[in-house]
Amino acid sequence: MDDGAEFSGKTVDEAVAAAEEHFGVEKDAMTVEVLSQGSRGVFGLGAENARIRARVDHAPVAGAEDQFVAGEDEDIIEREIPEEPSPREAAALAEEARQVLSELLTSMGFNADVSIRGTETPIMLAITGSNLGVLIGRRGDNLAALQFMLNLLLSKNRRQWPRIVIDIENYRARREDSLRTLADRLAYRVRRNGRPFTLEAMPASDRRVIHLALRDRPDVETYSIGEGPARRVVIAPKQRVQT
């Protein structure tokens, strides 16, 4: 596993928040090493930023991950360097995953097809059928639970978190598109009326999409406020650099 990256902030919490957004995962899914607690200094003199080194325990998967981010389950998965599976292993894992997911869906009363969309890491499974909206849920919460459960079941006889990604009716791509559209629309509004806008709370991966969508704009900037599941992105007019 790589050594991660260093982040700094006025406090350790701020540094951790910066790391969360950089990686697009919640802090639960990262290993954080505090390099320096930082200090406020005396009357602002000699103040030193808190510094941390953070890395993602298991590489984040593309798309909407939320509180069911892979990697929290040390009791289930032993931590070790993820190895890239051979194409044959990947194909076997994908097929096993397809069967387990089919079984899960049948046991839940869904009549849906599961197909393997890709066996490159991460392996992607696609569910197709009718009336699958409830399976996605609000902001993809139900899909996240389903994906977490699939990986959990598959991890039982493995030493690694399998990192299978499930998509339903192209939800993941659509979610990203709609977040980008939302970001653009709100950025325009913020520029026009000059007031910051605070979005609703989102998982880290969704916040990351917003930050990235607006990163290169000259007129607005983004940052996040709040903790954990209540963390929200703020879009604000870009401040002139003060000297």
Place this chain on the structure above:
Amino acid sequence: MTRELIEYVARSLVDHPEEMTLTEIEEDGMTVYQLHVSPRDMGKVIGRRGRVARAIRTLLKVSAIQQQKRAVLEID
């Protein structure tokens, strides 16, 4: 359905499936599933900070909605 979901998931997660029981009680139009597992397996079905139990309950809710029913899960 639904019952199969809990059975399938719980049976896959525990190390002592022979000590697992699942009972079903109808209460005011709602199905209450009572899952009992070996104390040694509690951690497996609850998970750290309840993540596994929460995921099972989410899937149970989805399954119940799909069948236009109401259901809850108790674990002991």
